Amino acid sequence: MVLSAGLVFGLGLSVPGWAADRVLQSETGPLRVTEVAHGLDTPWALAFLPDGRLLVTERPGRMRLVARDGSLSAPIAGVPPVHARGQGGLLDVALSPDFGTDRTIVFSFAEPTAGGARTAVARARLDLERLRLEDVKIIFAQNEDPSGSHHWGSRLVFDRAGNLFVTLGDRFHSRDRVQALDSHIGKVVRIRPDGSVPADNPFVQREGARPEVWSYGHRNVQGAALHPVTGELWAHEHGPQGGDELNRVLSGRNYGWPDITYGREYVIGTKIGEGTTRPDVEPPVTQWTPSIAPSGMSFYTGDVFPQWKGNLFVGALKFQLIARLVLDGDKVVHEERIELGHRVRDVREGPDGRLWLLDESGGRVLRIDPA
Structure with a gap:
């Protein structure tokens, strides 16, 4: 079922460590990978601005604009302090559905606290002229702030009603709180753009539960996107040693961690929990063992690659590739692995119908076109 794409290098001018264009042979034809920008420090997320520029986060705590010619802006002022340790720092960024009129963005980050740190989400108005964030306001923060620097989540996805999904991690050493509904640890939450709670969230009326919680039993969700047909949230999460999962993230459902996992x-390889299935646990759409360390995710809906219509693309850190998943309804019927040789942190379909990637290891923005 899994096929590895052979790697062929194209001719062209080069910058250190990267050919200007590289050609990859894939099952659907040759693909050209172009470096659009380089010089970023551990880029984590990208968003497309209406004027054609990109907004990119760097995990150490900076946000930059990438121009069409690949030049980088100075860091955007006004980003709050981040806990830039381990896997923590400045994480995802998304434009408000009304960005064209309100210039509002939301972004997630590891927020330092007196007790440790927590995943938080802020909203702000982006002043593109002065390169600064105005009216920065934290609209969500996990209700626990354990020590440690791992498993923050965190992807941001607006649903069709304008509510915001925030994916969260188990903070590595706090797996005992993942099944607890009075905790934000290991959850996906759903809030309004101002941080208030939608009335139809599944646990709003349950005593002792956090009303923001949409789903629970997650380990570390670092890829999320709305299904283009159903509007459902789909997300993938890191397993430990094996057991990375792709899930349909449905209202009120339990996704098992740490009781049910592959x-x-x-290191020691011992069993976690009680097995791989249980009647009250939502099974994954697919799972990866060995782990591919997934990060970033995008459904393809464009016209540039008609043969990709409806496919799901997942970046991989460990295996340094993108996985193309062919779906039949909510089932994965085929997977192709397109090897890049670099840690893919984010994957987005651009408004131009191309596939855009962030190469974390090389600090690059990449674009995939038909060759």
């Missing part, structure tokens, strides 16, 4: 403990 993964095993690091």
Whole structure:
């Protein structure tokens, strides 16, 4: 079922460590990978502005604009302090559905606290002329702030009603709180753009539960996107040693961690939890063992690659590739692995119908076109 794409290098001018264009042979034809920008420090997320520029986050705590010619702006002022340790720092960014009129963005980050740190989400108005954030306001923060620097989540996705999904991690050492509904640890939450709680969230009326919680039993969700037909949230999460999962993230459902998982403990390889299935746990659409370390995710709906219509693309950090998943309804019927040789942190379909990637290891923005 899994096929690895052979790697062929194209001719062209080069910058250190990267050919200007590289050609990859894929099952659907040759693909050209172009470096659009380089010089970023651990880029984590990108968003497309209406004027054709890109907004990119760097995990150490900077946000920059990438112009059409690939030049980088100075860091945008006004980003709050971040806990830039381990996997923490400045994380995802998304434009408000009304960005054209309100210039509002939301972004997630590891927020330092007196007790440790927590995943938080802020909204702000982006002043493109002065390169600064105005009216910065935190609209959500996890209600626990354990020590440690791992498993923050965190992807941001607006649903069709304008509500905001925020994916969260288990903070690595706090897996005992993942099944607890009075905690934000290991959850997907759903809030309004101002941070208030939608009345139809599944646990609004349950005593002792956090009303923001949409789903629970997650380990570390670093890829999320709305299904283009159903409007459902789909997301993938890191397993431990094996057991990375792709899920349909449905209202009120339990996704099992740490009781139900395909993964095993690091190093010693012992079993985690009680098995891989349970009647009250939503099974994954697919799972990856060995782990591919997924990050970033996008459904393809464009016309540039008609043969990709409806496919789902997932970036991989560990195996340094993008996985193309062919779907039949909510089932994965085929997977192709397109090897890049670089840690893919984010994957987005651009308004131009191309596929855009962030190469975390090389600090690059990449674009995939037909060759």
